Amino acid sequence: MNQSRIMLRLDTPEASDLFLLLEAAFEEDGYAISHFEVEPDNPDSLEWTIDIYVPKEELTEVLDRIEGLRTNDMSGLKLTHEDVGDEDWVAMSLEGLRPVAAGRFFVHGAHDKALIPAGAVGVEIEAGQAFGTGHHGTTAGCLEALEYVLRRRSFERIFDMGTGTGLLAIAIAKACHQPVLASDIDVVSVVVARENAQLNQVANRIHVVEANGMHHAAIRITAPFDLIVANILAGPLMTMAGEIGGQLAAGGTLILSGILDAQANRVVAAYVAHGLALQRRASREGWTTLTFCAVL
Template sequence: MTVDTWCLTLEAPLEKAQALETILETSILMESEYPPTLSYFEQPGDANWKIELFVTGTPDENMLKALLRDAALKSVPYSLEKLEDRDWVSESQKLLKPVEAGRFYIYGSHDADSLPQDTINILIDAGQAFGTGQHETTWACLHTLDTIADTVKPKTILDLGTGTGVLAIAAKNLWPDSDILATDIDPIAIDVTVQNMDVNDVKISDKFGDKGIRCVTAEGLGHSSFTEYGPFDLITANILAGPLIDLAPALTAILRPGGTLILSGLLLTQEKEVLDAYRHQGPDNTLNWEMGRVEKGEWLALKLIKPLV
């Protein structure tokens, strides 16, 4: 039996999208056989985010309107469209071309028969977590890791907001003797990371000292694993500008002096605000980071090296 899939699409500020996500999590819709899924994406040059709510089966439009009303989105125009009956996961994977970033080659299983030689090949299929390598911010982080691979020798690494785990897996390939902590606030992302580690033959660890990757669901930096693994020689944080700014004191504190911090998920227009947050750390609020940057389209990755004193 074929079950129809519908997509409700609208645009709104990030806080409205997050409010809708919170309300949806406690909605009666989540108790159905096929619970809905919500995605929202930042749009360069636009204050509004694109929001897509996918519903399987005939949608109850009154219930959908109630969700929008509860998220203060009642007056926002939206479209509700039935999707063509296709295997959308398979179709989306076929559209994803391999990504080359320095020595890294990120590919989907549909390209497994044509892998190049002399590259670090990482299999990441499109799925329920962020980070196939396609997005400019993931590419910029991979490129930055490649540029520091021959000069930096980190023993402890944190991948904050790991998504699919692609950056943690990339780091493990560069520095096989390192202990890596990969964290995300989303348990689905952690499940995806573990799956991707398995298909890429990367060691999964459950404690510091195993020289593998430990995967932890953690909101904020209060989880005990941060204390167990930190301070860190290298931190990658490909999240969003807002959280990067909010986490500036905590990330600075758990980065070892001389350590490298890679920040991404920010637009070019957000660079100054993010940099200011990190420069205003330290005992006198004037931390003099050594800085590098990689641009990709409208997006940016920052490389910051913490002063030794």
């Protein structure tokens, strides 16, 4: 099946806003979307591009949906598209994904493996069918939160809920040298996470299960956890505040993300109501990452 590449170029101030709009609009469609800076040819050229790869027969529909998202602030938006072959579009997408450094962690594709800094924890993740390449503010925010907590204590019983590509579980397994239980509600993500754990040579430390929230025998058997990371969405996080908090050991650490800045206060309130104390709050690209501690 041939693919079409949609290219949107615009000035820096609007690029991140449009990228978030597109991610939300096409979240259920599984399209590959990349957002990266380009070298300007002259001072007046546009500085950012967003690429979306869609099946050729869906191009017209997707273009119409993008037009529906256009605002007056995006008057300078330039939108073009082209057809690409089945093999070429993946490589082209990966070319735009620059490595991401967050704390000691360095997330990269295979094409940037040689760029890992000395002493960094390298995590190799390719763009694909599951969420989490490190380029989204939520994933990078979780990595920064992990850096914060790992400098302060060690963890033995670790759970990554909503693992996606497995990026966070892999990062933790590499940094802590401890087993990590990971879960996702999506069977494709479970498969991808297992493949990435193998790719990163930590398959022996990571156990990935298909689970809805906290409902799985492996979760019940392993709990309570010293560290839980949940990078999903604010709604489910608030709904499951009691369940998640209840699986945290006394003095344990909880990292939450997938939370828009405007939603953060409500998420904090939900977890404080279940006896957790807020330790750290950080925002990146419009998304908040929260770190809690279970009161001893």
